[in-house]
Amino acid sequence: MVFFFLIPFWNFTDVTNLISLSIEMPAGSFFRRWLFPRGFMFLVSLCMVLQSSRGDDFQLLMQFKSSLKDESSRVFDSWTTRNRLCNFTGIVCDSNRMVKEISLPQEELSGIVSFDSVCGLESLEKLDLGANFLYGRVTDHLRNCSRLEYLDLSNNSFSGEFPDLSVLNQLKFLNLNATSLSGRFPWKSLENMTSLGFLSLGDNVFEKSPFPLEVLKLEKLYWLYLTNASIEGEIPEGIGNLTLLENLQISQNSYLSGKIPDGITKLTRLWELELHENQLTGKIPVGFGNLTNLVYFDASANYIEGDISELKSLTQLQSFQMYGNNLSGEIPVEFGEFKSLVELSLYRNRFTGTVPQKIGSWAPFQFIDISENFFTGPIPPDMCKQGQLTDLLVLQNKFTGGIPGNYAGCSTLVRLRANNNSLSGTVPVGIWSLPSLEIIDLRLNQFEGPIASGIGEAKSLAQVFLANNRFNGPLPERLSEASSLVSINLSSNNFSGGIPENIGELKKLNSLILDHNLFSGNIPVSIGSCVSLNEINLAGNSLSGEIPASIGSLTSLNSLNLSDNQLSGEIPVALSSLRLSLLDFSNNRLTGHIPSSLSMVAFNGSFSGNPGLCSEDTRSGVRPCSSHSSRSKGHRTVIICLLVGIVVLIILGACFVFTKSKHKNQQIPARKSDSWNIKQFHILSFSEDQVVKALKQENLIGKGGSGNVYKIVLDNGKQLAVKHIWKSENPGADHRRSLSSSPMLSVRKDRRSKEYDAEVAALSSIRHVNVVKLYCSITSEDSNLLVYEYLPNGSLWDRLHSSNKTKMDWLVRYEIALGAARGLEYLHHGCDHAMIHRDVKSCNILLDEKMKPKIADFGLAKILEASIASIDTSCVIAGTHGYIAPEYAYTSKVNEKSDVYSFGVVLMELVTGKKPVEPEFGENNNIAQWVCSRLMGNKESMMDMVDSSFSVGFKEDAVKVLKIAMHCTARLPSLRPSMRMVVQMLEDADPCKLTGIVVNSEDDNEKF
Known part of the structure; x- marks a missing residue:
């Protein structure tokens, strides 16, 4: 009987060995004479049946394997005929050696899953393929996994809708998070899954639907994740029926509105509650303090109002985030006694009062962001007591006092932003040299004192913003050792002394703003080695000497402001190569010629207050370089006027012919264009006569609210775009006569638009490669023509x-x-x-x-x-x-x-x-x-x-x-x-x- 007991644990090889053993036994033995003849056939038959069943599992796994690729070569190397099926990587068998589990998460598998093969495994209870690179559709064959209790397909790239799986009524764990599924989710199928404890359906592109009431029937749920699942409407009160919930996440559903339901206060087992980035309104419900096991609470980016007094009993909180709401009142003093709190983010609300001074001093506190509120009093001093603080963000409040000295030793601090407060005193010396600090922003306060020389040790420091304070003293020479610096803004302080000569060592520096201080001495020549500089502003100091020609090598420079200093000498010709959108050298002691490329209307006023400067271009706003030049220009003006007079006479005749033949040529209806006035803003290779004659219907390329646009081709092949703007009504409008009778319109027709003249004057001064070029304007009593360069690829x-x-x-x-x-x-x-x-x-x-x-x-x-x-x-x-x-x-x-x-x-x-x-x-x-x-x-x-x-x-x-x-x-x-x-x-x-x-x-x- 022992042999029959062992039958279920044998395979075909075991049976073969048993037969060989029996043959070797003596012929007269009991086994050879009685048991073997009578039981052999039954034994062999039964083993063959069992082996056949296990062979089916083997074949099904081979089919599953053939549909996928093992990018890591960690899984399928063991799936061979030389290995027993139950020894395959990721495979767990039951007591009958049937496949019970396929567990292959994060194995870098790719391909289309053969669900018909997988669900042919009759004993399969667990299928975990999460965090791979699987794609294709989740097919209806998944219904055949009728014994399935655990299904995880999360973090893959499937497509299409998820099938109705009502038959999987034994499921206890269902994770479809971030599977890339779309369409309408079959919420009805959840009704039969009454054993579900874990349900995660978030981060998919489902069709919008109200909060699924089917979920409220799953009373065994301990985990519910519906973040970013296109849920709309309100969270139902019935959520309170899920009393076993420990984790509830319903964030990032932009159509989820209404208030936080009172039912949530019944979920006393919750340790994580995530409701951020919805449209929730109202106040925190009374009784929220019942959730004393809550560790993580995030309801940020909603419209929740009122105070947070209901939270003062949540002593287990580690992370509390409610930024971007309409909260008001004070932070309860009890928060200062929360011994587990490590993250606090309440920025962009309307909080008032003082922040509890013990806050963050008990646990390894990591970050605080309470910016953009109305907090008063001092900054809590001990948030880096355990040496873990990375972010101290208290900007745009009404804090007073100074920066507590304890933070001078906070080596983990990455961001310190306290701008726009009423802080004062000196900055603790050690802060300047913190090794991990990337940004220090103290703008708009009342700080004083110098920048410590230890700033050279701040190797991670990228941004220093100290504008609008009372800082004083010289800039330390070691500033150039802070090699990661990208932006320096020290505007409107009392810094003095010279700009460090070695500032050129800051190769990453993009912006240098030192205006309105007391800097003196020369501008360092090495500034031309700051190859990444985009903006230099040294205005309003007492700098002297010459402008370094090395600035001309800064190919990325876009803005250069050296105004209101005591600079002397000539403007270096090397600056001509710069492509600047802002230039200001006004109110210095500069002399000599202004380089021709800088002497343009766009920089009018940029050279004023320098009596020694002159320009060949009278439009520059400074004196001409010689009287001879003035007389020559005067003669040229007389000649141009004579030529214009001749052109006007020609235009008068042309306009007469033009008016007579307008119907034949389908030209624009120039009603009173008996005289045209041209204002050129560039050297022209065409006359107004050529432009006017080309304004025919066949050249019309666009119509807008202000007029028509024509494309014209001149005799020399040059292409132009001409915008024709009537000064009064559209000549083609049906209501022309009624408008013409308007006395207000008559006034407009009798005089040219001052606004138009001012605008054209502004447009004429523009010189930029990314702004369309205006060649000239041609005007008559009732028409305006603007002649632009033609751009062949049309509009974006x-x-x-x-x-x-x-x-x-x-x-x-x-x-x-x-x-x-x-x-x-x-x-x-x-x-x-x-x-x-x-x-x-x-x-x-x-x-x-x-x-x-x-x-x-x-x-x-x-x-x-x-x-x-x-x-x-x-x-x-x-x-x-x-x-x-x-x-x-x-x-x-x-x-x-x-x-x-x-x-x-x-x-x-x-x-x-x-x-x-x-x-x-x-x-x-x-x-x-x-x-x-x-x-x-x-x-x-x-x-x-x-x-x-x-x-x-x-x-x-x-x-x-x-x-x-x-x-x-x-x-x-x-x-x-x-x-x-x-x-x-x-x-x-x-x-x-x-x-x-x-x-x-x-x-x-x-x-x-």
Whole structure:
């Protein structure tokens, strides 16, 4: 009988060995005479049946193996016929040697899973394939895994909808997190899974649905993860029925609204509660203090209001985050006694009062961010007591006192930001030399004292912002040893002495702002070795000596301000090679000629207050270099006037002929164009007569709210774009007569628009490679012609969205984004008087033959608004739907930040390939709102929004620009960066710089 007992543990090899043994036994033995003949056939039959069953499992696993690739070679090397099935890597068998578990998480497997093979394993209870590279659809064959208790397919790249798995009613663990599934999830199938304890369905692109009530019936749940699962509506009160819950995460569902339900206060076993980035409102429910086991609580980025007094009994909290809400009141004093607290983030609320002074002093505290509130009193002193603090962020409050000396030894500190408070005193000496410190931002306080020489030991320090304080003393020579420095802003302090001679050793320095201090001595020649410098501002000091010619070697320099000093000598010719959007040498003691490339209208006022300077160009705003030159120019003016008179006579005759033949040639209806006045802003190779004659219907290429646009080709082959603007009504309008009878309109027809003249004067001064060139204006009594360079590739809108769109890879789109940003930066910061475009959009970004972008149609919306307002008193909003900044809804006052918002929309078009307004965004939503709703802080979601035509290698780079676009489209204008900062951020996101690609480009220093 012992032999029969052992049968279930034998395989076919064991039976073969038994037969051999029996043959060797004596012929008269009991086994040979009785047991063997009678039991042999039964034994062999039974073993064959068992072996057949195990053979099926083997074959099914071989099919499963054949559908996948083992990139790591860690798994399938053991899956061979030489090995017993139950010894395969990742395989666990039951007592009958049947496959019970397949556990292969994080094994770098790839391919399409053969679910029909897997679910042919009749004893399978666990299938764990999480965190691999699996793709394809999750098929209906999964229903056949009827004994399954554990299913984990998370963190893979499956596609399509998830099948109805109602039959899997024994499941206790279901993890489908980040599987890339889409469509409608079969919530009904959860009703039968009453044994579920773990349910994770987040980070998928499911169709929007209300909070699934089926989940509320799963009373054994201890873990529920529905973050980023397209849940809308409200969290039901019935959530309180899931009393076994220990972990509840329902974050990043942008359509989830309403208040935190009172039922949550019944979940006393919770140790983690995540509700961040929803649309939750109301107050923290009464009774929330019952959750005394809570360790991690995050309800950030909602609209929750009231105070946090209900949380004072949550003594087990380690991480507490509720930033970006409408909370008010004080932090309860009990928080100072929380002995486990290591993370606190409450920024961007309306908290008041003092912060408990013991906060963070018990455990290894890691970071605090309580910025943008109304806290008063001193900064808590002991948050680095355990030596773990990385971030001390208390900016934009009303803190007083100084920086506690305890932080001078906080070697782990990475970010110290306390700007915009009422702090005073000296900065503890040790802070300047902290080895991990990357940014120290103390702007807008009342600090005094020097920068310690130990700053040279701060090898990680990248940004030093000390503007608007009372710091004094010289800059330490060892400043140049802080080799990671990128930005230095010491503006408006009392620093004195000279600028360190060895400052040229800061090779990463991008911005050097030392204006309005007491610096003296010469500007160091070594400054020309700071090869990354983009901005130099040394204005308002007592610097003397000559301007170093070495500055001319700074090819990245965009802004140079040396005004209000005591600099002498000539302006170095070497500066002519710089491509600057801002230049200011005013109020110094400079002498000699202004280099011709710097003597332009764009820099008017940049050389004033230097009596010794002169220029060959009278438009520069300084005296001419010789009287002979003045007389010569006077003679030339007389000659030009005579020539203009002759041209006017010719035009009079031409206009007469032009008017008579307008119907034959279908030219523009020039009603009173008997005399034309031309103002040229560049050397012209054509006459106004050539332009006017070419304005025929067949040359019309566009129509806009302000006029028609024509493409004309001159006899010499030169192509021009001409915009024709009527000073009064559109001649083709049906209501022409009624408007003509308007007395207000008559006044406008009798005089030229002062606004138009002022705008043209501003446009004429623009000299930038990324702004469309205006050659001249041609005006008559009732018509204005603006003659621009012609750009053959049309607008960015056409290339992205129209029937003429072309395929543009990310390198091309990035260059368009950067070039357009530089053009806008020039308008905002480089012009003598800052210009607001007011209608930034992809239609107004034109592309030349090399796809180089140029900003067009800027400023005209303002002119037209002024004209229309004289007839119609209703509010006229300049801009285009989808690009208009939200502040238009509540104020008519706009500034350059409105342009920044519109440009952010253009960046989103470039990254996503979508229009600013699309049906998929939903009613009354635009692309900015769509991006925000899908972003949810999730990298995969951002990658999903990137245009699918980009190669995989550049999608990461496109995501960087999408983040910049998010900054540009911040709802509050004050939170948007300047265009100068946008350019810097785009330059940092250069895909060629990041990938090592070399792109041959033409010199952008276009000659005007």
